Amino acid sequence: MKSIIRKNTYQAIYRLLNRVSPLPTDCGQLCSSACCNCGGDGCSEESLDFDMxxxxxxxxxxxxxxxxxxxxxxxxxxxxxxxxASWSGKVYFVRCKTPPRCPREMRPLQCRFFPLAPYLTENGELRLILSTAELPYQCPLIAEKIPLQNDFVKATYTVWKHLIRDPLIRDLVEMDSKVIRNNKKCTEIV
Ligand code: SF4
Ligand code: SF4
Known part of the structure; x- marks a missing residue:
């Protein structure tokens, strides 16, 4: 699957997001890093949870x-x-073997954005919402609507604005947004 986003653009995005986080302190302390946990017993390779x-x-x-x-x-x-429908061929799916320990500067994008998710309005305008994904854990930032740091929200918005210039990524956000519009209540952050 051919993306128009180049490697050096992804590297710049990683660098930008390295500088921000949802809270001034480590939000993993609120929940024992619930979104990192691989489930299973001791996170052995065999027990890595596919949902995570x-x-x-x-x-x-x-x-x-x-x-x-x-x-x-x-x-x-x-x-x-x-x-x-525009997607075809390989899609890469990764699971963390030693959560919550990982090289922070190499965290995949979907990990860095959480708990925010992109949303396209019916007019095609980009918004950020609190993730509505069904998850096997509860994120306190979502459940308690804890205010997120402004620079985290701004950087995430800037990155998504750029990412949706890629038709494949825009199609993904559009597909998810349609499901949210039809079935779910969402909390807009920006
Ligand atoms: S579940 Fe929410 S509060 Fe916990 S580490 Fe993940 S983003 Fe932070
Ligand atoms: S990349 Fe790191 S922070 Fe993100 S889910 Fe994996 S272990 Fe947790």
């Missing part, structure tokens, strides 16, 4: 060697799952 993985965005895999010892890689095919 992270899909890389198209082209994001260019930042990795796939030999990282802290990640377990799965290659899937877009046609086999609920991805936009």
């Amino acid at each position: 993985g992270i899909y890389l965005l198209p082209g994001e895999e260019k930042l990795f060697t796939r030999k990282e010892d802290w990640l377990k890689w799965n290659i899937e095919y877009a046609e086999d799952y609920e991805f936009p």
